[in-house]
Amino acid sequence: MVPKIMKQGRLAPWLYLFPALLIMGLYIIYPTIGTIRLSLLNYNSTASAATTCTANQPCWGIFENYRYALTNSEMLTALRNNALWLLVMVPATVIIGLLFALLADRVRYESLAKAVIFMPVAISFIGAGIIWRFVYYIETGTGAQIGLLDAIISGFGGKPVAWLSNPATNNFALMAVGVWLWAGFCMTILSAAIKGVSAEMLEAARVDGATEFQVFWNIMLPTIMPSIVVVTTTMFIIILKIFDVVFVMTGGNFGTEVIANRMFNLIVTNAGRSTAIAVVLIALTIPIMIFNVDRFRKEEMAR
């Protein structure tokens, strides 16, 4: 709560808020309202979406674009892949980030080690695409393997793997790039949280004979839980919107399509479908939104 003692004019808060609200309203809210409108229109926004229904096919009337976004086979692949990304990558980035933060906390070259893990955060996705090209490249002819992974495999006499086109490996190959890009972000925040845990508390527990695991589980983990929640929700949003990695590495081919890439590919050729996908994407983030708002209110109460 704001202290009562602070006098303020009725207009004052709005003067502070004005520049930010104006810019956000113009750049985010106004276009988003337009997006909802476009999602009910046809491919070039000249007629209602209902006009794109074909005879003898299922039709959702004005919500026809949503029928595409929720039932089309390409979209089902994309939805399934996004679910896979969330299931694998959110825990992977958070756990690897936490593990590394815990380990690095105990050595003297901590800042150097952390800088190495963080480095990919500073790299553009264009750059990341170029970097990983030289890891996953497969030479199928008679030339030498110039991709690192396949060179190792053929060095041991194995048969080279088409990492990016083989449906058994490609989604995981892309997720590896994602983990490489984002684990540093999680690590940095969690590392900061670990440093905030009082050293006396940890020492007291150790003196009482607790094992390292018990110290972690009973003292460390509860204390850094709020940070883990922040990191997890942030990663959830980032991965729900995942686009760059897929766009540069496979373009969504070979069964690696994701929602945001589908939306991008349709922006020009089918505005109606593209915007419907965008609305679905925003809808999927509503639980996170509610969760965050709830957290914010609890925090306000506690203040």
Add this chain to the structure above:
Amino acid sequence: MFKLSKLLTLLVLAGLLLAACGPQATPTEVMTEAPATEASSSSSSAPAQPAMCMGAQPGDQLTVMYQWSGAEEESFNAIVKPLLDACGIKLVAQTNRDMAVLDTAVKSTPPDVLFWPDLRPLKLYSDKLLALDSIGADKSNFASYWMDMGTTNGKWVAIPVKADVKSIIWYSPAQFQALGYQVPATFEDLQTLVDKMAADNNVPWSMGFNNGGAADGWSGTDFIQDILLATQGPDYVNGILSGKVAYNDQPVVDAYTLYHKWASDAKYTVGGADGTVNTKFLDAIHKVFSNPPEAMMVKQSGFAGGEIVKEFPNLKYGTDFDFFEFPGVKGVQGGADFMYAFGNSPAAQALVAYLTSKDGGKAWAAAGFGLSPNSGANGNYTDPQVAKLGDILANASGFTFDIGDGLGDPFATAEFKGVVDIVQGADIKATLDTIAQAQTETLNK
């Protein structure tokens, strides 16, 4: 601490200033001095501009967008230089290959003239595009099939300025000679030759779908289209465009069956299916001419010649690399860069008129910038390689453009994805059924 906010303000102001004084927009400006006629010094008499300027005044600005860069862009600049010099037009060009960027530009500040290598703008922006004959284009220099391609609902909005022949196969004459292979004359000869090479343990084909970034099926669908041109002819292919022929028709199934055999078996193509979908299409060209060569032939458009010498500067056209027409094709398949107009300023009209004129075709041919469909180009090619392509184009009984580009989405996407799936082993009939469904949906749109 109080100084901090001042510092921030100062920095922002400095940034603003820097930006304001920063380098002026210089993507590619070809600014040429207007000819120093006496008209420019006297204010009473109207400037004596040549007729080709269509009333454009010295200093008029003309915005264009195209995908060309490097040597290609230089060729284009050489072609338009006479016009710019004569009229004093200032050309402001932007290189862009991204559809999303084009779309944003068209919906906000469209370029006066757009050059784009497919017909998607024709469908997407038919209401914003100007009819070319209304702004001075000369249609008499173009064969009718070029006109038909660029016409939508009776409005003629696109004309190819640059064409490329796709129905050709590149090979090494020295290699063929050493191994005793003959250039095939008919489609049956080609199949026999391919089987003979495979039997000799020489990989006949080099194929590659990868576009430098992601896989894209266009080099596969190009191949299918050539097979269809050889087995059925151009009317059949155009039937797919008009909807007379469904994409799951038997001859299409047969074409895919043959293509699948060649594109997914390591005996027939470098690396089998994995090789086809993962190899960059540029590398697929290189593999035929490397030391040692990994394959005997690559089916690729006319641009491949330039790519071969770029990668292997000591190879010579005619002995180390050459091409032959896809055996047995009736009519050729080609690609083209189309010119579209969004602006009708005098300068824009002057450019459209110039590039569609006899002189424009002549200048295009002289620059050696691919082929020009403009009849003014005939006989003016200087490079023997381009001239040979020009002959194939000029003698073609018909011309078909890429089916996917012609029909647009969602067909194009389904077709590109379908050919990738089929090479990777998807059921041919079922996949073609899906594409045929997309074909119906596209035609109903």
Add this chain to the structure above:
Amino acid sequence: MNAFQSLNKIFRRLPLHLAIIVMCLLWIIPTLGLFVTSFRSREAVRTSGWWSAFLPQPKVGLPEYTQYCASCHGADGRTIQTADLSDPDLVNQFPRAANLLVMLKQPVNGSSHLINPPLPADAKTALSTLAPIITYMQTLGGTNTQNQLTLNNYVDSLVGYKGTQDYSTDCQQKVPSTLAKYKCNISDLLNPEGMGAAFINTVLVSVPATLLVIIFAALAAYAFAWLDFPGRHWLFALLVGLQVIPLQMSLVPIAQLYVKLGLQSSFLGIWLFHVGFGLPYAIYLIRNFIGGLPRDVFESAYLDGASHWTAFRRLALPLAMPAIGALGIFQFIWVWNDFLVAKIFLNTHPVLTVQITNLLDPRGGNWHILTGAAFLSFIIPMVVFFAFQRSFVRGLLAGSVKG
């Protein structure tokens, strides 16, 4: 602690060190690979992995050459003066095995060219024997420059060279098309098609876009934290929601708006766009921080008669520096690495990421140059991170643990 004890300690902690080092290696090897590649030639990038730069060079073709050619032409290829195999001009006449085979079948001075041992009779086997010999002759003639490291990828990308050789060679040979575009001196670094010019553009975009976000976000965050107004909760909730909206949605509406305002392809336009999409997270982060500052600090300031404006400038801003620093780094890296927004809203002044894609030729060639270009684009974000790492961590700590 004696030597034995410290040795024992190191030994016990070996698994820990090993785990950290292995993970660091895993993280750094892909980037290291690109770094090494960026110093290799076009030919080398295409034909061998980056690690072969560290390995001894295999003598391709040496056994075949020794078996078939060395007896007459000598180990260095110079024995027969009229057929000097170390002469690049001669070697260039036979670029492939097929050319060589034709020549070898012709008689030399009346007798058959190859005497002992004879080439395999089968054409295919003969060709595969000759191919490595060609490579070896190129090595003899010095035209096989495969494994020499070079700075060409960096120079070419800095000046935006798109020709078929490389910029330095073209300048030496005075190639007309290159001379038309370049002066072949230091001023070429500012060529609008190169990474040098793009570097300046990127700085001009990133610095103001970062500072503007900080100022506007700090103001708004102060209001959310220490001012009372109706709808405070709902507005902040909305702010949280805004963080998830993908920016692709805004491209066309904003582009249309910019035409009306005359902001297309202007620095102001792109700053504001980045500010718009940077603000929700920025306000969220800073509010969490200054909302958590001790309340009595502010109360006593007001009792001393300070206004809100004074409290904002003298208390909130300085105390929030860690959060502002962290946010600044994030926003800066984000804007620096952005591709899509710059591509659409600043097409006349390409930034680094856009320029990298411009360096590719239309068919995706010139890949080797991209390796150098990519590294040039990494430099500044890395420097910024290393320089501000400490304040960054402090700020993140403060911003996130408040929950």
